[in-house]
Amino acid sequence: MKCLILQFKGAGIFDPRRSKDKVCDLNGKWKRNSFPTIQVPVGTLSKRHISNLLHVLMGERPSPSIRASLIEPITEIVTLAEKAHVKIESTKDKSGKYIQEVKTVRKSVVDAWPTATHEIKLKGKSEYLKGPILTWEILRVFFDGTGLFSEFRNLVEGILGKDALSNRLEHVIERLSHHRDKTRSFADKCLSGGKTQFGKILKGEKYTSSKYFNSLYDSRDMRLRLTVTKGVEKIARLDGRIYVPVTDEVLEKVRRGPGTATFLEGGVVFIEGVEDFSENLIFGTQEPVE
């Protein structure tokens, strides 16, 4: 029997106990915290990872490991993966775990509102506003189609004078907070007209349980929606080899495939060679886990 030797490099694996990164489930059938993750012990890999890798090398489509899908794995290839042997060569630290590094990851858009806040002085008191700085242009889009924007400009001009319109919006809001008696009717109009966030800022009222004022960026208007779709996550990078006992038929199928594949998060797999299968060849390897 022959043995197909595959070399993988830079295969990223998240620590499932700590990772916030879960399989994307847009239908919301799973609660984010209870989503299933694959627990892989140090020193080996999951059979499903190897099975998907072999599918790609043989020119077949991989099937998702956890998520429900129409694509069923091919039984013969799954059997090959079960008989594979893994040798991971990445250096471990003194506690026996792989050294981790920080990686930029894409977050699910569902959970991507920006959480950064910045200071704004309302009536001389420090308050915090969620999201980036408010500008006149943002306010114009926010009030688009309501006529409230020109009304607000007239209000500012009436209270603070014409020059105030050339000031930064947040500075104007800070100055207006000293004239709440004059802005109250406009703020009420915002609240009743569905422009709650701005009305609350003008009135200086937060939602009961919130420490911050909500930004205009978390509006339903897609022109204003600002989401942070990147985050950082810790990841271990694995290098190593996979030994797969194969028949000549399987090798012929590999010969017709692309000869290269991705592996786990950002890893690359190359075919290193084909040798006669022996116990010496797989010395020091581990079997993959379920």
Added chain:
Amino acid sequence: MATKSILFKVALQGHGIVNYDSNDQKWAWNAMVRNSERVNHSNVQFGKHRYYLSGKDEKGEIYDRHLVISSDCLRHNIFIDDFLFQSPNVFAHPVLLNKMIASVGALLRGYMFAQEEKSALKKKSCLNITEAEQTNDAISTIETFSRSGHREVREDENDTADNSFFKRESIGEITYAAKGSVDLKELQFVSLSELYDRMAVNSDDFTTLYKPELEKALGPIHDPGYYVIKNSAVQTPEYGFMLSSGQIVFLVRELFKRLLRVSINKSSGGYAEVAEVQIKYVEDPLKHRMNIDADWIPLSDEEQIQFDPDIFYERMDDETARSYTKLIEKNLADSKKRSKERKIEQKAERNARKNAARAVLEQK
């Protein structure tokens, strides 16, 4: 023989570190270096490293450390002129979205747009690249730097100075090597169907929005149809379109054009740029391998690239495809019906158990 994929090796040269990691690297650093090199400060910038056990002496194990540029950093810089950032807002605007996904950069780099209650659009990248690892013997050290600018001071602190000291790992002249491959199978087919979880373009937008944009870059595009992978055990057809051989060669040239011009610059003074690229055409994956020294071609200009790409997909006639699709739809409907029936049965069983338990309680 036709080319199935292209392997490449890249050598980079530069000065200083261009890819930093988090402060948490200090735990790994302190575990791997000797006492004199250990760092106890918390404001230290470390580069990304790989550690290798190189020997042992009376004081313990000795590790070599190599600086690396992560594959994500390389990928970001290869496509830096194509994508400044990815915004989910694009997903809400069909014209902007199709302009973006019908670009050369998007086809090469790949993309994923997912949103609640909408089908996700996804195209895998044909480029697989490893991290670039240090190849020379330069040794990095921890140096002290100063920074000027406003900083937040805690109320109980008296220090109101606007400059601060911090430590950063630094190095002089450095060379790196990376390797990778271009998967022509991934590149040549664009899926318009959700069947295999990889719909790259909404088929309703194909004719009006996507095709005209793509044709500006690649010339005439084939009409979509039903395709299956050649020699595959799965014969379920997938709706999509194939790129022509000429278009595949053009896209691969565009990819290597970007790779040859990679130059990573940091404002802190470090830089790394591509010094040498070698490629190998893979016609037989078991023969043309990364670890064999033969058949490597030095690449100085993308116009040198010339190959005949293998065709991994074959078209299925519409009649057969339709019959398969009908069968899938029927099986899906049957499966849903069975699942519904099972749920009703389970509910009936649960109710029967509850009633039986209630009857026992009443008897007692």
